[in-house]
Amino acid sequence: MSDDLLLAGLTAGDAELAVTFVRRFQARVFGVALTVLGDPALAEDVAQQAFERAWRHAALFDPRRGAVGTWLTAITHNLAVDAARARRAIPVDPLELQDVLTGETPEHSAIAAESADELRAAIRALPVEQGRALVLAAFRGLTAREVAESEGIPLGTAKTRIRAAMLRLAAALEEQEDRA
C-alpha cells in the first residue's frame, strides 16, 4: 500500500493501518529525533509525539505539497527542536552532525541515494564556517541570533553565512534538476 493511501486509511482509525504506518516510518522518525537530540531516551519521546501528532492530523496532510515521509520528518524535526530548547539538551556538535549528513549511509531508495549524493557533495563543498552555520540553523533550529552567540560572531555575519549556504545548496539542486 502506498504511503498516501496508508495515511488516508489511518484517518479512519484502523489499527492495522496504524501498525503498518509506524513500522514503515519508525526508523526515519527516530533517526531524525536522535540526530537532533543525541539522547536516545529523549529521542524516543519525541518520536512517539511525532507519530501521535501525525495520527491526530493525518486528515490535514496534503499530498500535493510533498511526500508523507517529508511531512512526518518535518513534524519530528520541529518537535525535536522544541525539545532541545525546552530541556536544554546537550547540543550536537555541528561538525559531527555535518559528518552524519555527508557520510555514506544507506538511503531509502536508489533514486534518493543518487540525488542525495549530489546534495552531500554540495554540503562538503561549503566553506567550513558556512557549513557550521547551516547545520546549527537547519538542524538544531538555532535562529541567526543564536548562531551568532554560539559561534561568537556578529549577527550580520551569521545571517550571511546561513543565507550563502542555503543559496549554494539551492543552486546545486537546481543544477541537478536541470541536468535531469
Added chain:
Amino acid sequence: MTAANSAECDRFRELAPEIALGLVAGHERAAALAHLQDCPACGQHTATLGTVHDRLRALIPPAEPPVGFEQRVLDRLGVTRPRPAPTARWIRAAAAAAVVVAAFGGGWVAGSAGRPPAVASPLVDGAQHVGDIIVSRERPNFLSVYLDVARPGRLTCELLRTDGSVAATETYDATGGTGWWGISRPAGDVAAIRVSDAGGAVVATGGLPRP
C-alpha cells in the same frame, strides 16, 4: 520582482533562508508572509529554499528505535489490534472508504447520500466470524478483504462463481493480526470468496456483499 516592489523583495530575500528554515517569528514573520501573498516570485524563491530544508532532512540516516518502540507508540495512540466483531466492520468500511477517496480524488463523502458508503458481508470459519468483505459503492468491482489471521503464512483468496468454479485468485502473505488485501472482481456471476491457507485448508468463506 517588479521595479515597484524590488526594494521590498530585496529585504524579503535577505530573510528568506531563515523563513524557509522556520526560524523567524513574530511581526517579522507576519510582514514576510504578507509580502509573500503579493509576490509570487518571492513565494517561489522561498519554496525552493524550503525544498532544500526538506532534502537536508532526508539526508539524516534512519536509526532503529529501542525494542518495544512500536508497541509503546500504539499504546500512546490508544490502538489495540482489532478482533473481528460486528462493530469492527464499519471501522474497516471507513478505512476502505478513506482509501478509495484518496485513490480517486474524492467528491464522495462517507454517508452523505443517506446510505452507507460501502457494503460489507462477513467471512466465516464455520460458525465463527473471522473477517469481512467490503465493497465501496464508488468502486463496486474492487473487493477489500479483511481477515483475522490465525496463523501467519501464505493465504490464497479465490473468487467463486455460482457454479463453484474459480473466477479470480489472489495470494497474500499474512503476518498475523488482521490481514488486508484487495482483489478485483471480474465480470460475470461471481458470488463468493474462499480463503485457504498454505496447506490448502479453507480458513474462511463468505458471500459477496450486495450493493
